[in-house]
Amino acid sequence: MSEAPYALRGRVVTNSSIIVDGAVVIDGEAITWVGEATDAAAAGWGEQVVQAVSPTDGRYLLPGLVDVHCHGGGGASFPDASNEAEVMTAVMEHRRHGTTTMVASLVTASPEVLRRQAMLLAEVCEDGELAGIHFEGPFVSEGHCGAQNPEFIQAPNPALTRELMIVTRGYTVTMTLAPEKRRASGSGSVTEALIDNGALPSFGHTSTDAAQMREALRDARERLALNPMRRSPRATITHLFNGMEPPHHRDPGPIYEAIADAAGGGVILELIGDGVHVSPDTVRAVYEIVGRDSVVLVTDAMAAAGMADGQYLLGSLDVTVDEGQARLTGGTSLAGGTAHLLDVVRTTWQGGVPLVDAVFMATKQGARIIGDEYLGDLAPGMWADIVVVDEDLQPMSVYRRGTQV
Numbered sequence: 001m002s003e004a005p006y007a008l009r010g011r012v013v014t015n016s017s018i019i020v021d022g023a024v025v026i027d028g029e030a031i032t033w034v035g036e037a038t039d040a041a042a043a044g045w046g047e048q049v050v051q052a053v054s055p056t057d058g059r060y061l062l063p064g065l066v067d068v069h070c071h072g073g074g075g076a077s078f079p080d081a082s083n084e085a086e087v088m089t090a091v092m093e094h095r096r097h098g099t100t101t102m103v104a105s106l107v108t109a110s111p112e113v114l115r116r117q118a119m120l121l122a123e124v125c126e127d128g129e130l131a132g133i134h135f136e137g138p139f140v141s142e143g144h145c146g147a148q149n150p151e152f153i154q155a156p157n158p159a160l161t162r163e164l165m166i167v168t169r170g171y172t173v174t175m176t177l178a179p180e181k182r183r184a185s186g187s188g189s190v191t192e193a194l195i196d197n198g199a200l201p202s203f204g205h206t207s208t209d210a211a212q213m214r215e216a217l218r219d220a221r222e223r224l225a226l227n228p229m230r231r232s233p234r235a236t237i238t239h240l241f242n243g244m245e246p247p248h249h250r251d252p253g254p255i256y257e258a259i260a261d262a263a264g265g266g267v268i269l270e271l272i273g274d275g276v277h278v279s280p281d282t283v284r285a286v287y288e289i290v291g292r293d294s295v296v297l298v299t300d301a302m303a304a305a306g307m308a309d310g311q312y313l314l315g316s317l318d319v320t321v322d323e324g325q326a327r328l329t330g331g332t333s334l335a336g337g338t339a340h341l342l343d344v345v346r347t348t349w350q351g352g353v354p355l356v357d358a359v360f361m362a363t364k365q366g367a368r369i370i371g372d373e374y375l376g377d378l379a380p381g382m383w384a385d386i387v388v389v390d391e392d393l394q395p396m397s398v399y400r401r402g403t404q405v
Contacts, residue, residue, distance in 0.1 A: 007045065007052040008386060008399075009037055010059040013359050015377045023049045024061055026384040029401040034378050059396060062359050063378050064100030064385025065341040066366030068173065069134055069239065069270055069298035071105045071314060073305030073340070078104040079117060079315040080303075087124050092405075093306045094299075097340035098387035100400040101131045101366065101375055103173050105300075107315040108137030108148040111160055118167045125171040131370050132173035135164065136238065139190055140205035141178040146243045147328055147335035148205060149316050156183040156190040165197035172199040173231065173370055176238040179216030179254075180208035186219055195223045198231050200369065202270070204238025206254055207245065213254035217261045231371040237262075239300055240269045240286070242277050242334065259286065262294035268369065270298045271361075273348040274339040276325055280351025287348075292357040296365040297344050302326055302336030346393040 005027040012022030012034060025033040025045045033045050040049035072078050074093030076086045087104070094102060104121050106114060114135065124130045137148050139156040156177060165172055175194055177184050185191045191201045201220050203213065220235040237258045245253040261267045269290065273283040277300065287295055299305070303312045304321040311329070312319045314336055318329035326335045339347075341362050348358040360376075367376030374383050384402035389395055398405040 005032065005045070005048050007040070007048040008061055008388065009049065009052045010055045010061045010388065012061045012378055013063070013356060014379065015360055015364055016356065018356060022061065023052065024378055024386060025049070026386075026399070026402045029384055031378060031380055031382045031384050033380055058391035060389050060391070060393070061378065062098070062387040062389060063363040063376055064383070064387055064398070064400060065098045065345070065362050066101040066131075066370065066376055067094065067099045067299055067341045068103040068296060068366045068369050069105050070094065070102055070301045071107065071336050072303040073301050075303055075307050077303040077313060078121060079107045079109065080313050081117070081120060084120065084124055087120065088129060090303070091124070091129055094301070094340055095400065095405055096398060097306070097395050098342040098389070098398055099340065100385040100387070100398065101370070103132045103134050103370065104130050105134040105136050108140060108145070108152045109315055110152050114138070114164060115167050118164055122168045122171050126169070131372065132171045133168050134173055134202070135175040137176060137205065139177040139181060139184065141180070141207040143207040144205050144243050144245070146205060146333050147314055147317055147319070156181050158183060158188060158190050158193040161190045161193040162197065165193065165199065170198055172197070174200045174202040174236055176202045176204045178206040178208060179203045180206060180212045185216045191216070191220055192223065195220070195227050195230065198229055200231060200235050202236040202238045203254070203258070203267075205243040208254045210252045210254065210257050213257040214261075217257065217267055221266050232369050234266065234268050236268045236270060236296070236369060238270055239272050239277065239298065241282065242272060259290060262290040265294070267294075268365065269295050271295055272300045272337055273297050273344045273351070274299065274337050275347045277334060277337060280347055283348055284352040287353050287357065287361070292360050292365075295361045296369060297341065297348060297358070297362040299339055299341050299344055300337045301339060304338045305340060307338075342387070342389070342393060342395060349393065
């Protein structure tokens with residue numbers, strides 16, 4: 001923690017605008033003032049702003065990025081970590097590149113492995129280094145399992161779900177499940193168990209048809225509306241387009257329903273905007289259809305993020321990374337991403353989405369899903385999580401809770 005207030009200067013990207021000659025004043029772990037540098041003296045922060053480096057390099061100040069779907073990085077994997085040090089290797093790989101808040105994602109595995117890994121991740125959450133946990137499975141579709149091991153896929157099990165909620169001590173943020181399966185939705189379902197315990201259903205890795213998806217989204221929306229203890233009023237879609245059937249006008253499948261629901265203020269759509277999983281043009285089109293309030297940018301990163309090409313592990317499956325693309329060894333299925341969330345923001349911005357909105361979808365949206373109102377913007381009273389980047393959005397320095405990483 002800083003001993004005295006200090007300021008950072010640059011082009012300040014807030015949720016609503018870019019302050020061209022802006023300053024952010026940090027006092028302890030929080031932001032205390034944001035505005036035009038020329039207004040700092042009148043606000044009582046003139047000395048701090050004068051002492052700050054006066055940038056001439058076009059740098060931006062962004063809110064700390066928030067990734068709600070990430071399996072690892074730096075050679076370490078959340079599904080495979082055996083201790084907190086390995087978990088922190090992955091956390092720090094992304095933190096150094098601007099992701100100051102992260103939800104750790106597991107993959108489909110046996111109940112024993114899920115319990116073990118969930119307990120480990122909950123300890124790191126308790127330490128304040130992770131914001132929560134995402135279970136990607138095990139209640140997913142065999143037909144669209146992607147890099148989920150089909151050996152451990154099982155039917156939706158509300159009892160196991162409630163057990164995992166206990167093990168994670170309230171740190172479960174989301175769970176991916178296929179809505180077409182019996183007991184995925186409705187009374188006595190996994191969706192009910194998640195929402196009752198402060199977590200969110202995230203529909204994906206699915207072979208569902210349009211009607212089943214529509215009904216699952218309606219059920220989740222109504223249950224969340226009735227629950228005063230909800231983490232967020234909106235369920236999510238796990239990486240839209242990936243892990244589900246592409247739409248056809250005579251056999252539409254789930255994607256149109258997800259987009260329609262999101263456009264009406266229902267579900268929030270995850271998009272892996274890394275230029276590999278989804279075309280930047282697709283990201284831009286979805287953004288233009290549903291608006292920034294219904295999209296969250298994620299990485300789906302695995303252990304190879306920040307690492308060289310080679311052989312890696314994702315849960316119990318072998319992964320080969322070639323030219324930065326991770327695929328199941330000997331197969332064609334993508335097996336997570338290798339980008340940092342800042343790379344996703346850059347690719348989305350270069351693809352035609354305004355910078356303010358691209359940043360919003362990688363900051364405030366994730367904060368809303370987690371349920372933390374003090375994350376995701378550069379404004380007084382918010383956590384002092386700040387990423388300083390150059391004019392090409394390459395990282396220069398990162399601050400978390402006011403301390404440089």
